[in-house]
Amino acid sequence: MAEVEIRAVSKAFKKTQAVSDLSLTVGDGEFVALLGPTGAGKTTTLRLIAGLEMPDRGSIRIGGRDVTGDAPADRDVAFVFQQYSLYPHLTVFENMAFALRAPIRRVPEAEIRAKVREVACLLHIETKLDNKATQLSGGQMQRVAIGRALVRSPAIYLMDEPLSSLDAKLRGEMRLELKRIQTDLGATILYVTHDQTEAMTMASRIGVIEGGRLLQIGTPREIYENPINAHVAARLGQPAINLLPATLFAGAPRGAMTIGARTEHLTIARGGGDVQATVKRIEHLGDQSHLHLDLGGQPVVTLSDPEARLGPGDIVSLRLNKPLFFDADGGRVAA
Amino acid sequence: MNDLSASSRITYGAVPVQPAVVRRIRGLSDKALAWLFITPTMVLLLAINIFPLVWTIYLSFTNYRANRANAPVKWLGIDWYQTILTDPDIWAAMQVTAHFVFWTVVIETVLGFGLAFLIDKKFRGHGVWTTIILLPMMLSPAVVGNFWTFLYQPQIGLFNYVVAFLTGRPASSFQMLGDVTLSPWAIVIVDAWMWTPYVMLICLAGLRSIPDYIYEAAEVDRASKWRQFWSITLPMALPFIMLAVLFRGIENFKMFDMVNLLTGGGPGSTTEVASITLKRAAFESWRTGYSSAFAIILFVTVFGLANIYVKALNRVKSR
Numbered sequence: 001m002a003e004v005e006i007r008a009v010s011k012a013f014k015k016t017q018a019v020s021d022l023s024l025t026v027g028d029g030e031f032v033a034l035l036g037p038t039g040a041g042k043t044t045t046l047r048l049i050a051g052l053e054m055p056d057r058g059s060i061r062i063g064g065r066d067v068t069g070d071a072p073a074d075r076d077v078a079f080v081f082q083q084y085s086l087y088p089h090l091t092v093f094e095n096m097a098f099a100l101r102a103p104i105r106r107v108p109e110a111e112i113r114a115k116v117r118e119v120a121c122l123l124h125i126e127t128k129l130d131n132k133a134t135q136l137s138g139g140q141m142q143r144v145a146i147g148r149a150l151v152r153s154p155a156i157y158l159m160d161e162p163l164s165s166l167d168a169k170l171r172g173e174m175r176l177e178l179k180r181i182q183t184d185l186g187a188t189i190l191y192v193t194h195d196q197t198e199a200m201t202m203a204s205r206i207g208v209i210e211g212g213r214l215l216q217i218g219t220p221r222e223i224y225e226n227p228i229n230a231h232v233a234a235r236l237g238q239p240a241i242n243l244l245p246a247t248l249f250a251g252a253p254r255g256a257m258t259i260g261a262r263t264e265h266l267t268i269a270r271g272g273g274d275v276q277a278t279v280k281r282i283e284h285l286g287d288q289s290h291l292h293l294d295l296g297g298q299p300v301v302t303l304s305d306p307e308a309r310l311g312p313g314d315i316v317s318l319r320l321n322k323p324l325f326f327d328a329d330g331g332r333v334a335a
Numbered sequence: 336m337n338d339l340s341a342s343s344r345i346t347y348g349a350v351p352v353q354p355a356v357v358r359r360i361r362g363l364s365d366k367a368l369a370w371l372f373i374t375p376t377m378v379l380l381l382a383i384n385i386f387p388l389v390w391t392i393y394l395s396f397t398n399y400r401a402n403r404a405n406a407p408v409k410w411l412g413i414d415w416y417q418t419i420l421t422d423p424d425i426w427a428a429m430q431v432t433a434h435f436v437f438w439t440v441v442i443e444t445v446l447g448f449g450l451a452f453l454i455d456k457k458f459r460g461h462g463v464w465t466t467i468i469l470l471p472m473m474l475s476p477a478v479v480g481n482f483w484t485f486l487y488q489p490q491i492g493l494f495n496y497v498v499a500f501l502t503g504r505p506a507s508s509f510q511m512l513g514d515v516t517l518s519p520w521a522i523v524i525v526d527a528w529m530w531t532p533y534v535m536l537i538c539l540a541g542l543r544s545i546p547d548y549i550y551e552a553a554e555v556d557r558a559s560k561w562r563q564f565w566s567i568t569l570p571m572a573l574p575f576i577m578l579a580v581l582f583r584g585i586e587n588f589k590m591f592d593m594v595n596l597l598t599g600g601g602p603g604s605t606t607e608v609a610s611i612t613l614k615r616a617a618f619e620s621w622r623t624g625y626s627s628a629f630a631i632i633l634f635v636t637v638f639g640l641a642n643i644y645v646k647a648l649n650r651v652k653s654r
Binding site: 050051052071072073077078079081083085087088089090098099102103104132148 | 546548549551552553554555556557558559562566567570571654
């Protein structure tokens, strides 16, 4: 394991600027998640570190060594691709042993067997070792793909949305397992995802990326509680943050054009609130309910207690409780 | 039945169609419709494939001669089969065919795959090169046979000239089509020239079907280009290569037109492939019963070999 440092890296594909002037350091043993929408440049960043793409500008250092011009094989990285990328004609065992069998490694066969078995047990696929890679279910294939990376001890594991093709239940399980494995091995992981839950639950730090730029990086808590702009604020939180015109409420600071109100910033009161809103719709999710409100023509979504007996057409009053404020460009304004 | 009538009711309900037509189509059951659609094909197949085959099998047990159609036909049992399978001339023809099939398939597969591998690298202008390489395949075998007889001319032929230029041997010192040792290779060269592009095309489809990310995964896994070729490219393109081998093998087992134009089976019988022997027996000596038996033997051979091969192909595909 080692520290990975990206310095002011840019990469364009023809006219599309995929990554602009991006700098990022992943510390030894750290789990960093890059969070952003499709096309934000997350995957390109990962591929640049792996050496599958060459940067137009900037440098990449792994373990203190400049690897900017090196081939992927010389960088000591492991990559888990979004599309399993297993070798379809090989068995699970052969797939996982593939990297260890590289001639430059010269790992003894007995050691390969032991290592593959150990990782297979870790991922609960030890009974599938003799199966063909194509005979597995999606979840098993992705475990094999992760296993292929884990049998090695690279400087860094690069993971490109490895759980996105799994169903919700399996994704939840794999999230826990991956975090457990990372803690056990003390592995350095750079993890790309568009799923905020994955980023929030697994990462020690989250980098929010959009339009090829790293907007903010910090612990999940920092990013959630202290976003630098409206873009970052909108990436985290379920239901998403409500961005409302500042004129709807009194007491906005100077320069604030938008109020960012998460569900915990909104208190529903039967009476005596700051403003009145009409209930449009209620989504019952069991343990909680999403309350869709109409606030002077602006849609607002917040959580409500399932016990609250509210129905469409009901009038509720809302009170703001230390919300976030943003200026005309979306930048944060201190309250 | 119910499904179809329900859906047709909806369709015809929405679109105004003449009532008579509606009633006629509605009146047919699914089964009747299915028969209606496949009957023309079945009739054609029976008339031009199945019936001639059965008729040929019958003729192969008789002394029938097509040039004496009115002569009484005598039942001979398996006499022709015994005669053919013990005839050294037939075995010679089979050897010539085997030589031709083996070497054309080997050369076309190696060259075809090699070219596909290069074209797949997507260098500048690879599209133009693909088109140029594919040109021979688009010519008629008759045209190819004809102009290669000119290319092989000892005095004016381009082929002899090029060989002379490269080796220093005088161009008129050898005859590709007139020499007993060279002529079997002459037909191999022409077939390889014409059909290598075809093998290339199939191999190219195979190579293009391998996703890039598998190579990227291998790259990150530190597999050398050599190892990537042997453990990814070749195994994953193998079903396609095998398919190309199957097509070329069957095709060349039946080879007639091009060889007939180039050498007519000569000199002597050094390039007399099985189908030329067959054609001579059938339409020069008019031994219809005999040639029917030979045709059946060839058919069973190709059919049997192809079946074994397809089994192997399926095993490779299901890996």
